[in-house]
Amino acid sequence: MPGALLGIPLGIGLYAAASRAGRVVVPPAWWLAAAILGTLLAMAALASIPALAGTRRPAAEILQAEAA
Numbered sequence: 219m220p221g222a223l224l225g226i227p228l229g230i231g232l233y234a235a236a237s238r239a240g241r242v243v244v245p246p247a248w249w250l251a252a253a254i255l256g257t258l259l260a261m262a263a264l265a266s267i268p269a270l271a272g273t274r275r276p277a278a279e280i281l282q283a284e285a286a
Contacts, residue, residue: 230244
């Protein structure tokens, strides 16, 4: 979340500095908020896949496999 909150304004500023046109059109704030929320939801969903897969095996079995 902090990366998104810092990255959006810094990215817009970097684009403005590198743009030859000198004019930057910033999307509406609700678009940026939706992008942040969508990214966080996608990350949570993708992180839950390995977590769910890990719950299918007993913890003792996993720890024994790692120790060997």
